[in-house]
Amino acid sequence: MPKYILAKYIPEYSGREITLKGWVYNIRKSGKIWFLIFRDGTEFVQCVVLKNEVSEAVFEMKSTLTQESSIAVTGVVQEAPRQETGYEILVKNIEVYHVAEEYPIALKEHGIEFLMDHRHLWLRSRGPYAVMKVRAELEQASRDFFNARDFTLVDSPMFTPNAAEGSTTLFETKYFDRKAYLTQSGQLYSEAAIMALNRTYCFGPCFRAEKSKTRRHLTEFWMVEPEMAFFDIHDDMDLAEEFVESLVKRVLGNCKRELQMLERDTAKLEGITRPFPRITYDEALEILHRKGFEVEWGEDFGAPHETAISEEFDKPVMIWRWPAATKAFYMKRDPEDERYVLGVDMIAPEGHGEIIGGSQREEDIDVLLRRIETEALSREDFEWFLDIRRYGSVPHAGFGLGLERTTGWMCGTRHIRECIPWPRTMVRLKP
């Protein structure tokens, strides 16, 4: 590793002279003193430049260093209680790598489209920086959670051979002399994988060609999908609840600095402890009717419905036991009432929408064949999937958690396009 200090570690060097390498975030001048807000991608630090502590050439950099110029700063770490980090640097020397051209993103307000056009630069700003850190923490927290519970990571394929679920939201790709489709979920493959490895998860990009411009949709998003042999719907909900609680704890514990930068009201997150409320679809419908929504039994819920239901609770709420027609063919019918399936959606608080969708899966090949027929799906496309029920079928369940929506909830970010480094939507494919 090259020999220089990352800014996040300056508390360990209090009173000592160190060298930092990074960029000029901002400069404030005041006569015989100037202040350089330095960032290196691990922390933002105030550097103090005093006329009698540096060479004249360095002191005059106050007029030549532009925003985002790259520099090496050598100086002494001093305690500075009024600084967010508690420390600042008394500068001894500055070496310049590159003086930046006039930077397009000033430290003021810009329109979101302008910022998204400059996403490759906007990531350097405090807000996007903090969101990316929280996202990365959630990704590792997810992996740690499942790794600690005997899950094996089994990557699902991105290319799938046919439009198995007959969806209009599939992306089609030229695949040599034929066509392939991009995956929307790894679930069907995970159902095969757990018969080999018991508990598995996949965690990768998923694709949906949704002609939607809402703040909740991306064409490319990341989903973590655990799948478990010998789990029923209740085990599934227990795991989902434990998982989400663990994510919140981890972000509160490890992302204090980022939540501070984002001015996130952490009280809203601190209350997220098990148990979470569990209501049936029918109970959710009652809430909606009480609140004046006109939804008939059997209809799916939209974003306004989800928000209205979530407002009744200060924790994520699990809605389960859905009308069969609202859900996918592979969900297990409720043995007590065939009109329902053992599916569950988890709705985040504060209007952040559905973050989890899951179910117990149908393990009976005859029931599955009837559903494939009723829904006019191609049986041939599902032969390999049906094999799972031919050779040692077992009860099993799983769910998928959307990473961007969860990141948005943690960060208090309204639009999930800010929760992925390089957002892709119906109207955005760049940079």
Place this chain on the structure above:
Amino acid sequence: MPKYILAKYIPEYSGREITLKGWVYNIRKSGKIWFLIFRDGTEFVQCVVLKNEVSEAVFEMKSTLTQESSIAVTGVVQEAPRQETGYEILVKNIEVYHVAEEYPIALKEHGIEFLMDHRHLWLRSRGPYAVMKVRAELEQASRDFFNARDFTLVDSPMFTPNAAEGSTTLFETKYFDRKAYLTQSGQLYSEAAIMALNRTYCFGPCFRAEKSKTRRHLTEFWMVEPEMAFFDIHDDMDLAEEFVESLVKRVLGNCKRELQMLERDTAKLEGITRPFPRITYDEALEILHRKGFEVEWGEDFGAPHETAISEEFDKPVMIWRWPAATKAFYMKRDPEDERYVLGVDMIAPEGHGEIIGGSQREEDIDVLLRRIETEALSREDFEWFLDIRRYGSVPHAGFGLGLERTTGWMCGTRHIRECIPWPRTMVRLKP
């Protein structure tokens, strides 16, 4: 979590009665005793069924239980030194979930295409099971390595807007009313991300439409790509070496059981310690000439050359300082000789080929512009990438490690299609 024991934990229950849930891997009969090799995706365990220890109905299951039937086995854990795990189960009861139809994969040899057509079932066999466990270990080991060194995970996009590098091996996708291309590497995006986050890595699927049927190629493969601000080519090689050493250590430490199942000669892996040999392209060329290969200066190496060079060493070998024409436009020219670029390939031992490709990146916008012009690339497509050099350009470097090739090396698997759960090649898109 449901209340039953995973087979990997049976040593903790020695002498106690437990219930396992899983599948019949094999049955051997011998008069008043029969043996059931049980698997649950966490371990393979021998279960002993004695006539006078179980009901008649359970004893007669020797004739009705088929390979891959799903069962719950209750019994007492006993020490059994001759068993691979050191334990076996003295069966008290068996409950049957599902009697499997006649299983297409017998415990004998099948052709590779037949097995790949049944990949969803083949994963249940010991070999593929063990390879998947090693792959998952390598993935988490990679993340742990970079997380511990202040890297932030920044996922690169899968959809890219243009065929920037002009490659004929891009997959083209219909993207609403235009075209998109699937990513071949996250590097260019990571180069932007490190200016925001200092050290980043991405780890996701990459796509190459290579019309190649060799055992080293997949159309969809996973790559981990670290990128580091303020690293030069030597720092880059130091990190690559430390990374690969750590992967080998981790697999040797945590995958003993899997390497045993795969009959891997672990002595070959135990010697993989730093430093690794570093030779220049010119030195590699000398080796090839000495061994009778006709390669002219400036030519790239193919698989036979890589193998020939790797045979000279019992560790991975790094070949660096390549002729510029063999490498991509973004690699930094060697300041001491413009004919070379500061790129590096790491070749695995035992003929497993290139596992790492990396370089110091060109940080000078003028040099980069000349290369874009010389190589007839579209400058417009690269404007955002050039911005990285306009606003605080810094020295930086990175590399990419191919997960499947590395898994193949660890497992001693010759064909990388066996090192990904759901292989996709020019001729294979199913299951």
